[in-house]
Amino acid sequence: MWPTQRMLSLRLTVAAGLLAAAVPAQLTLTSGNLVFESADPAVASHSPRALDLLSDPLQIDHGYEHWWFYRLAGDTREYSLRDVGGLGGGALNSEHGDRDFFDVDGRGLLKASLDFDAYSAGPTSGLVVSRLTVMNTSAAPLTLDTFCYTDLDIAGTAGDDLVTGDGESHLVTDSTGVLIEVRGIGANASQVGNYPSVRSLLTNAALDDLNNTLPPLTGDYTGAFQWTATLAPFEQRTFTVLLAANTPANVPPAVEHYGAGNGSHFETFATELPLQDLTQPRTFSVRMKGALPNSEYRIITGLDPWMPQPFVPGIDLWVLPPSIIAVYGGFTDASGEAAVTYQLPNSAYLTGISTYHQCFHVDPAAPNGFAYFTPGMRATIGRL
Ligand SMILES: [Ca+2]
Numbered sequence: 001m002w003p004t005q006r007m008l009s010l011r012l013t014v015a016a017g018l019l020a021a022a023v024p025a026q027l028t029l030t031s032g033n034l035v036f037e038s039a040d041p042a043v044a045s046h047s048p049r050a051l052d053l054l055s056d057p058l059q060i061d062h063g064y065e066h067w068w069f070y071r072l073a074g075d076t077r078e079y080s081l082r083d084v085g086g087l088g089g090g091a092l093n094s095e096h097g098d099r100d101f102f103d104v105d106g107r108g109l110l111k112a113s114l115d116f117d118a119y120s121a122g123p124t125s126g127l128v129v130s131r132l133t134v135m136n137t138s139a140a141p142l143t144l145d146t147f148c149y150t151d152l153d154i155a156g157t158a159g160d161d162l163v164t165g166d167g168e169s170h171l172v173t174d175s176t177g178v179l180i181e182v183r184g185i186g187a188n189a190s191q192v193g194n195y196p197s198v199r200s201l202l203t204n205a206a207l208d209d210l211n212n213t214l215p216p217l218t219g220d221y222t223g224a225f226q227w228t229a230t231l232a233p234f235e236q237r238t239f240t241v242l243l244a245a246n247t248p249a250n251v252p253p254a255v256e257h258y259g260a261g262n263g264s265h266f267e268t269f270a271t272e273l274p275l276q277d278l279t280q281p282r283t284f285s286v287r288m289k290g291a292l293p294n295s296e297y298r299i300i301t302g303l304d305p306w307m308p309q310p311f312v313p314g315i316d317l318w319v320l321p322p323s324i325i326a327v328y329g330g331f332t333d334a335s336g337e338a339a340v341t342y343q344l345p346n347s348a349y350l351t352g353i354s355t356y357h358q359c360f361h362v363d364p365a366a367p368n369g370f371a372y373f374t375p376g377m378r379a380t381i382g383r384l
């Protein structure tokens with residue numbers, strides 16, 4: 001009895017260790033003096049996750065909480081993105097980490113990827129990009145509201161912060177002069193308020209929309225942005241919030257998904273943003289996952305997006321055909337993945353240019369009988 005029990009206990013301990021190792025307690029990204037930390041998604045709680053945001057040699061924490069929420073048409077409250085329905089991801093390198101929610105809340109309707117990128121812009125400045133990409137994995141259109149909540153306490157002190165800005169930009173500072181912008185790109189609504197007014201809206205059991213109470217605000221800054229979108233089956237959309245510390249971030253790097261594929265398993269993605277960095281060589285990889293192992297694939301890159309037309313029957317092209325500048329292909333690896341990596345030349349003239357990408361792989365089981373295709377992915381070369 002005893003050895004068996006002991007072995008079982010050991011195996012359970014090892015299994016628990018492996019599970020714990022799969023998703024660390026928190027995600028930590030560093031770039032120069034910029035440090036970004038986001039606590040684990042919760043299993044039960046709808047509370048926003050703890051945020052650490054440090055940006056200068058003094059290494060003082062200006063962050064308190066930051067997280068994403070959603071509500072589908074028909075829901076009677078907002079939900080935090082939680083560890084329910086399968087969770088993956090982690091820190092892939094010092095500047096990029098992600099959280100993959102395989103089946104959000106186990107509802108069989110949505111999958112989501114939360115990507116964080118941290119880039120130093122100087123000894124006292126840097127940019128964190130927090131972007132949520134969702135896909136409608138169901139066979140019917142879904143109307144979705146997404147919310148991004150942030151609580152900053154500039155210089156580690158709450159209650160003395162001064163907020164200016166508008167419905168897409170909250171500029172938060174205090175007497176120390178540290179300035180952090182929270183920018184909700186393309187947000188449909190916004191709200192600022194003293195803790196915990198906005199937080200309560202997103203975490204309580206009632207349905208709430210942000211009411212466009214905008215800056216100025218003095219006190220304990222909290223703020224949120226809201227986007228409303230209807231997604232067709234297999235359509236993917238990206239929502240982006242920037243945390244810009246002591247930098248104007250006039251041309252931020254960006255990766256945004258658009259359009260729809262012909263299945264929910266096959267995706268294109270990026271694990272770094274295209275950054276024009278004159279201090280070091282940078283690359284940008286267009287990646288694909290979820291394809292068949294060892295299957296023939298193509299990755300296309302163009303300079304303009306396209307609304308699909310009946311050009312190739314059974315394929316929706318999300319890149320304008322005459323704008324295509326590169327077609328890369330081969331066979332996927334044993335995991336059904338592939339990637340093409342571009343060098344970003346050391347030229348400021350590329351700043352602000354967007355490229356458009358889409359992936360394909362051969363599979364006779366696809367709805368069209370020959371291939372799966374992904375939604376489109378737009379990448380904009382930024383500079384800090
Ligand atoms: Ca303060």
Ligand SMILES: [Ca+2]
Nearest residue numbers: 201204206208
């Ligand atoms: Ca609510």
Ligand SMILES: [Ca+2]
Nearest residue numbers: 152153220221
């Ligand atoms: Ca605050």
